[in-house]
Amino acid sequence: MKDIQIRPAGEHDFDAMWSIFCAHVASGETYPFTTATSREAGHAYWLGPDVASFVATSGGARLLGMYRLVPNQLGRGHHVANASFMVSPSAQGAGIGRLLGEHCLDEARRQGYLAMQFNYVVSTNTAAIRLWKKLGFSIVGTLPKAFRHKRLGFVDAYVMYQMLQDPDHWPTVDA
Incomplete structure (x- = not known):
């Protein structure tokens, strides 16, 4: 795992990201996107304005996985991050997801987010x-029968949530 950046x-x-995206979407098991999702929509999701995306590569070349980091909400919810992750099917089980998750949490803190929420696991x-x-x-909510699994x-x-900083040390909120 030491040659992973x-x-x-x-x-x-993007070509490699699109390939991973299509593999996950085709499985119909983890993401709400359908196979009718256009390449342009996929591009906007991963590389659009205001999206911070990161990739894990092996030896600087082969793309193993990726994540995107965005605010979960606008305005008064902007302090909570949201992220999405995909690992190449050929790299699953090798710890890439954990590396991406740890990197994402560090990056979210670096960007000043105070918490992170996954809306749809x-x-x-x-x-x-x-x-x-x-x-x-932690799982903070269950959305009953909210996902139509392919099989x-x-x-x-x-809905999963984590505080990234002690709320007692959060900045003072303006009215």
Whole structure:
């Protein structure tokens, strides 16, 4: 794992990112996107304005996974981050998700976010749920039958949350 680098994503990464995105979307198990999602929509999701995306590469070349970091809400909810992650199917189980998750939490703190929220973690995605719990997230809500799983039909989705800083040390809020 020592030859793995995580760096900001760029236009030159998008073909590989699109390939990973399409593999996850085709599985129909973890993301609400459909196979009808256009390349342009995928590009906007990962590399659009106000999106901070990062990629994990092996030896500086092969793209192993990626994440995007954005505010969860506008205005008065802007202090809470939201992130999405995808690991290449050929790299799953190698710890790439954990590396990306740890990097993302550090990056969110560096950018000044005070908390992080995942709005839609599919309940059958047990590897992701286990990882997020190990990294300090808690399930704070269940959305009953909110995800239409390709094989299992309607399954629950979770909202997961983590404070990134002690709320007693958060900045004073203006009215």
